[in-house]
Amino acid sequence: MSIIFLVGGCLCVGYIILIYNIYxxxxxxxxxxxxxxxxxxxxxxxxxxxxxxxxSACLESIYKNEYPFPNFEVIVVDDHSTDQTxxxxxxxxxxxxxxxxxxxxxxGKKAAVDNGISMAKFPNxxxxxxxxxxxxxxxxxxxxxx
Numbered sequence: 001m002s003i004i005f006l007v008g009g010c011l012c013v014g015y016i017i018l019i020y021n022i023y024x025x026x027x028x029x030x031x032x033x034x035x036x037x038x039x040x041x042x043x044x045x046x047x048x049x050x051x052x053x054x055x056s057a058c059l060e061s062i063y064k065n066e067y068p069f070p071n072f073e074v075i076v077v078d079d080h081s082t083d084q085t086x087x088x089x090x091x092x093x094x095x096x097x098x099x100x101x102x103x104x105x106x107x108g109k110k111a112a113v114d115n116g117i118s119m120a121k122f123p124n125x126x127x128x129x130x131x132x133x134x135x136x137x138x139x140x141x142x143x144x145x146x
Contacts, residue, residue, distance in 0.1 A: 042072045043120035044128050047104075047112035049079035051130040052088055058130045059092050059099070073098040073121055079112035080104060 044062060048055055055076070062074055078086035078101060089101045102119060104112040117125055 039068060039071050040124050041122040042067075042124040042126050043117075043122045044072060044074045044126045045113060045116035045120065046074065046076045046128045046130055047079055047109050047116060048076055048081065048085050048089070048130045049109070049112070050081045050083045050085060052081070052083040052085045054131050055085055055088050056092055058128070059089065062128070073100065075100045075102065075116045075119060077102045077104050077112040077116040079109060 046055075046058065051058075059074065059076075076086070076089040076099065078089070080103075086101050086103065089099070092099070100119065102115055104115050113127060
């Protein structure tokens with residue numbers, strides 16, 4: 001019985017120390033303090049299956065990003081869609097961003113993601129869900145946490 005109280009007491013003390021450290025350092029984090037010397041090139045991979053209803057909004061949210069356009073490409077992998085996902089992705093034209101639309105043989109999302117990564121030009125990969133509309137600084141903030 002005393003071992004249970006000892007273990008419980010240690011866990012409580014550890015938890016209190018953890019909460020104190022989080023609380024005391026909360027205001028010290030600033031993404032701007034982690035500015036990179038060079039802007040890394042990234043490939044954004046979107047695996048999409050039957051996403052015709054949202055692929056255009058997804059790509060538009062990426063186009064509106066604050067990340068500099070020459071430093072990233074977008075790869076849309078159509079994972080054996082039965083709707084117009086790939087046609088819509090191909091029809092969206094933006095002169096500033098490289099968009100590549102690939103077809104996957106329908107072996108699942110993992111195979112589609114692997115296919116997109118294998119075709120990426122840049123070593124840094126950002127996976128993006130089609131139905132997830134991000135704020136305008138998503139790419140910048142993603143690299144602050146690497």
